[in-house]
Amino acid sequence: VAPEVLKNEKYTFSPDWWGLGCLIYEMIEGQSPFRKHKERVKRDEIDRRVKEDQETYSDKFSEEAKSICRMLLAKNPGERLGCTENGAAIVKQHPIFKNINFKRLEANMLEPPFLPDPRAVYCKDVLDIEQFSTVKGVNLDTTDDDFYSKFVTGCVSIPWQNEMIETGCFEDINACETDGTVSPDKERSPKPKRGFFHRLFSGEVRVFSCLR
Template sequence: MRGLISFFADLLKGKKVAFSDFLQKYVSSQQLCQRLDTQKILRRQSRPRREKKERGTVVSSLNSETSQIKPSDFDYLKVIGKGSFGKQRHVMVERSILLKGLQHPFLVGLHFSFQTRKMLYFVLDYVNGGELFYHLQREGSFPEPRAAFYAAEMALALGYLHSLDIVYRDLKPENILLDSEGHVMLTDFGLCKEGVATGGIMHTFCGTPEYLAPEVLQGHPYNPAVDWWGLGTVLFEMLYGLPPFYSCRKAEMFENILHAPLQVHSGGSQAACSLLEGLLERDVSKRLGGSRDLVELQEHPFFGSINWEDLLARKVRPPFIPKVTGPCDVSYIDPVFTLQPVPASVNERCQAGGTSGAFPGFSFVNPVEYLAAEPVS
């Protein structure tokens, strides 16, 4: 269920390699989990009700409110992921992208961010339907209609980011979550790049080896079309169980990405083969989505049954709905995390000295949370 509190602790992520690179996130207390009003759930327990005021007054009030949020305002139930320390630059990139993607139905949203002397915190949408990686491991592959549904929702999210001149750059099953209703939610924006319009170029070598586009691997300038290559690799994996050029030997896999012919398995539809060939085209000038971005994908026959407006409005019933009993159900999250005790260091209840200003402008309160309903009692 979206709206529950999850925490990213420590200095967040560097380069990701698997679900274990997902940073520590924590769900709010059992009492809060039993409430279904998401605005009440996210309301700070000590904050009195405020009436809606003029916009300017609200904005100025938020500046003082952000400095008052602290770890002890929240309780912690379960560890649902764990990762490593990351670079400061990735922390601020993540925050910036989260702010821009708050209103998109297939992007994880930010509710609060704040800092202490030792840690930075993100309070994000809590998504408990499991990683796409988890479901692929369990089922091996998906039927075409299910793969098409997920790929279409991912495409809408990527197209939205591209419309904001943001390139995602790290699409992989570990970064694709399902919410409790079965819809896709992209998360982990630390490797995003801002300010790159369609046709613009980048040079940074980053990403996860299995999903790297050939132009990135070669060190060539690249553009938002790298995300459509990434979608092609994920779609291939959803349909056939492994990334398209996978090898357990990294050097061989890189050679495959650069030169091996695409081996589309028998049994797939002609439309699926055509889409994979278009997305996994090494010549960027010919790659599907390289010219008109999302529109090119929307026109492809593989998505012929998709009503894009209804999909964006979440009116299309997902082909798989996670069987979760409620917002505190973590059955789709790896027990290697959920069975761990919550580290006392994350809470910092006993730490003296208050907050830190090491990252100016990091603290944030979503105005929706500030203006919403009554406080949690």
Template sequence: MAPELLTKTPYRTSVDWWSLGCSIYEMVAGYTPFRGPESKKEKVEKEEVQRRIINEEPKWEHRCFDAATKDIIQLFLKKKIDERLGTRNNMEDPRKHEWFKTINFPRLEAGLVDPPWTPKPNVVYAKDTGDIAEFSDIRGIEFDTKDEKFFKEFSTGAVPIQWQHEMIDTGLFDELNDPNRKEALDKRMHIAKV
């Protein structure tokens, strides 16, 4: 959680940039920035993690952090919202950072770039359903076989790529994103009724 959540400071998208910094750190190091590698051996209490988020900087003990990766993480994990990359007072576009240099954002946003990995829509990506407890204050819930079956068949609601291409090719995507969409939608509904 971003410091502003823990200190109950008003926020907007700043928490999302913080989360991205934490995610990049975890993808590289294999553990979160404020739990540290010791969390694999011992349980770090929630209160201790919160204290670290508010008062400490992440540790850079992992050798896989190259200069660009470390820099973007540090910019996303600034404690002060105004200093964090992507926020109102630091309007520099995060996509222009060296760390993203291999990504063609216009092609990506147009759906023309295939992702290196696509999650399966019927899979919950957690070690086990017990992982959910780490993020929830609700305790004492036991999962039975019916629950486990549900989690195995859980659908994320991911839209198939083929359907996305069909939306783009037919012009439906442009129509839905048109500021004058209501008029176009009314016209389409009228045609469908006839």
């Protein structure tokens, strides 16, 4: 939970960028920034660490990884990466993402390095769930496995996505120059709407009259 949330301050998207920083940190370190792996600590202490302590970095972090985590985990939302008027655009420009083509990523045209099992629950242990969840004593059985095996996580069907990719539609739509600008042949000025009378007197609308 971001510091501003714990302090009951007003916020918009700043906790989301804080959450991204925590996610990147945990994916690299294997533990959260403010609680060691399997460390038994009360929630009040974690809240204190979030508001006051500075996270530490091991040798697992590259300089780029340290940089983005520090910028996303800034205690002050006004200094946090992504909280400026440029939002996500400035986050995507960070050097750690230099090898990612976000246009192809958004079009589902990049092969993911890891495919999670939709039927599995990814957590360190049961304690990790119970400490942060109000729901206690949850056990997954074969009925749950059957349900999750049929669960569609995407908002757009996979066959439709494949069809759009195979036909090259995404490539046409997302064609950009190397600097990120739209290529001249893709720029089209929208055709202005014409009123009924303009179309009538220009011959676009034919009028048939019947005389008695």
